[in-house]
Amino acid sequence: MIPIAVPLLADEEADAARAVVLSGWVSQGPQVAAFEDEFAALVGAPHACAVANCTTALQLALAALGIGRGDEVITVSHSFIATANVIRYQGATPVFVDIEPETYNLDCTRLAEAITERTRAIIAVHQMGMPCDMAALVAVARRHGIAVIEDAACAAGSQIRMNGQWEAIGKPHGDIACFSFHPRKVITTGEGGMLTTSDAELDRKFRLLRQHGMSVPDIVRHGSQRVIFEEYVLVGYNYRMTDMQAAIGRKQLERLPQLIARRRALAFRYAELLGNIEGLRLPSEPEWARSNWQSYCVRLPDRLDQRATMQSLLDQGIATRRGIMCSHREPPYAGAEPRHDLRQSELAQDHAILLPLYAQMDSADQERIADAVKGELAR
Numbered sequence: 001m002i003p004i005a006v007p008l009l010a011d012e013e014a015d016a017a018r019a020v021v022l023s024g025w026v027s028q029g030p031q032v033a034a035f036e037d038e039f040a041a042l043v044g045a046p047h048a049c050a051v052a053n054c055t056t057a058l059q060l061a062l063a064a065l066g067i068g069r070g071d072e073v074i075t076v077s078h079s080f081i082a083t084a085n086v087i088r089y090q091g092a093t094p095v096f097v098d099i100e101p102e103t104y105n106l107d108c109t110r111l112a113e114a115i116t117e118r119t120r121a122i123i124a125v126h127q128m129g130m131p132c133d134m135a136a137l138v139a140v141a142r143r144h145g146i147a148v149i150e151d152a153a154c155a156a157g158s159q160i161r162m163n164g165q166w167e168a169i170g171k172p173h174g175d176i177a178c179f180s181f182h183p184r185k186v187i188t189t190g191e192g193g194m195l196t197t198s199d200a201e202l203d204r205k206f207r208l209l210r211q212h213g214m215s216v217p218d219i220v221r222h223g224s225q226r227v228i229f230e231e232y233v234l235v236g237y238n239y240r241m242t243d244m245q246a247a248i249g250r251k252q253l254e255r256l257p258q259l260i261a262r263r264r265a266l267a268f269r270y271a272e273l274l275g276n277i278e279g280l281r282l283p284s285e286p287e288w289a290r291s292n293w294q295s296y297c298v299r300l301p302d303r304l305d306q307r308a309t310m311q312s313l314l315d316q317g318i319a320t321r322r323g324i325m326c327s328h329r330e331p332p333y334a335g336a337e338p339r340h341d342l343r344q345s346e347l348a349q350d351h352a353i354l355l356p357l358y359a360q361m362d363s364a365d366q367e368r369i370a371d372a373v374k375g376e377l378a379r
């Protein structure tokens with residue numbers, strides 16, 4: 001069986017987690033602080049704040065910006081449901097806009113029509129690791145005084161060319177970028193998330209919000225020779241990352257450059273193997289983007305039934321996933337007619353499939369997958 005994804009975890013990660021267990025300090029301690037520093041350096045961000053997962057990161061991004069009831073947040077429906085849910089958690093209203101069929105990312109030409117006097121933020125998703133057009137998106141947002149949050153859940157290690165320079169996603173190019181370390185991502189801590197920002201005040205709020213609004217963190221009080229009484233200055237959450245997770249994450253960061261090189265080589269090979277199949281549309285990078293290829297998404301011709309194709313591949317021992325879901329089609333969001341046309345989002349969900357892609361795949365696996373896909377197309 002070839003699964004859709006396999007995390008690359010080995011003795012280094014196991015040993016790092018073991019050392020933390022034996023150290024006796026296991027939650028939001030020195031390992032979390034070191035992981036934050038190393039992640040910030042990797043993406044070139046002034047501040048990085050670790051949290052329990054990317055869903056909590058996105059919620060804290062909205063909370064720190066003061067977004068709540070009565071506010072609207074523009075985003076894509078075509079994303080994992082957490083992108084929409086965090087807007088609802090805050091009591092705000094998600095306003096969905098369509099995607100570009102080539103990149104599966106927010107179509108920036110649709111932004112202007114979606115902005116109202118209630119719009120407070122845009123959540124731009126770097127879907128499947130492919131950078132969203134941040135130059136275009138940020139230009140529109142700045143013109144209207146709207147904040148930009150990047151849902152970079154899948155995009156650790158992806159790059160974008162801005163003003164002629166290649167920069168890591170997460171610098172950030174909007175106001176806040178949010179990452180996931182879920183096992184389906186390029187690097188993992190089991191569960192885990194990170195917020196990056198250039199704004200020291202936002203970073204201060206993330207740190208308060210992730211730990212109950214506690215004015216002086218426990219680790220500071222623990223190390224103090226003076227008695228300190230803390231305050232709880234706002235209604236916060238418990239969204240902490242553990243030190244076992246952070247220690248694993250530090251080892252994963254060491255692997256990241258090789259993982260990306262490997263994934264890019266695998267994506268390149270897929271393009272060679274599947275490139276000349278009539279009717280199959282392959283993903284491609286805009287010339288200003290370098291994807292980490294968190295997922296490799298191909299578009300089936302309309303005549304092929306998506307589910308039947310996926311079932312046939314599964315019967316041949318190859319796991320796939322359907323195109324990215326659309327939140328507006330799920331029960332919590334289906335009650336209201338979407339304000340804007342979401343045709344490309346629906347077509348992508350219904351006609352795309354994700355092929356297996358992970359570092360440990362070998363060329364025989366990839367050829368087997370390509371042959372099986374060819375077989376389906378030849379039906």
Ligand SMILES: C[C@H]1O[C@H](OP(=O)(O)OP(=O)(O)OC[C@H]2O[C@@H](n3cnc4c(=O)[nH]c(N)nc43)[C@H](O)[C@@H]2O)[C@@H](O)[C@@H](O)[C@@H]1N
Nearest residue numbers: 003004005006007079080128153154183184185295321324
């Ligand atoms: C591009 C999209 O990719 C992912 O969506 P998806 O539909 O492919 O996700 P799921 O089907 O839930 O993927 C979970 C899969 O990811 C793998 N996986 C998930 N967790 C594990 C794990 O702990 N160990 C191993 N070995 N594999 C794990 C399994 O193959 C599992 O079936 C998510 O990351 C979305 O957030 C993302 N938008």
Ligand SMILES: O=C(O)CCC(=O)C(=O)O
Nearest residue numbers: 053054055153180181182
């Ligand atoms: O739950 C999932 O499948 C993905 C959510 C995620 O990546 C996160 O919140 O970090």
